[in-house]
Amino acid sequence: MSVRLVAVEREVWSGQATYVFARTKVGEIGVLAHHVPLLAELVQGEMVRIDSTTGEEIFAAVDGGFLSVSEDGVSILAESAELRDEIDVEQARVDITSDDEATRLRGRARLRAAGHEA
Known part of the structure; x- marks a missing residue:
């Protein structure tokens, strides 16, 4: 699935992934390909993990924002984000x-x- 991690000032990471993990206001979520569409608010001051199709684990500190799952993939839109x-x-x-x-x-x-x- 296609994944984009975007902060207000820049695109932090984009690529193909097998799994995305995030903490939202309603709980933790793990997203695999073909997940049902959803929109969730991220918890302020938490971490996102993306498992790329190359086997790399991408860890990013995110500060607020939203996680969106659609037919096109996953978009993580954060106020700010920093890679490991x-x-x-x-x-x-x-x-x-x-x-x-x-x-x-x-x-x-x-x-x-x-x-x-x-």
Whole structure:
């Protein structure tokens, strides 16, 4: 299936995938090819995982947005998104100690996407 991960300022990743995992306001969702159409709001400060058809696992920290499943594939439209190799782990560790809840959530998502549990 075709998958696009798009943030407000750029397309973060696109390609063919076998599986997409995300956390939505109504629970966790796993999407395989031929999934029923749906639109779901993503939880702020969470992680998305995409399993590409080449066997690569793509991890991205996303901050809000929507996941849309249609006949054409899956679109993840996020306020912001960072791939695993773009994440500043040290800054994310600082962020999880912030007094601001949104900053803490973003830091936690970034650590999880980078492979470091928060």
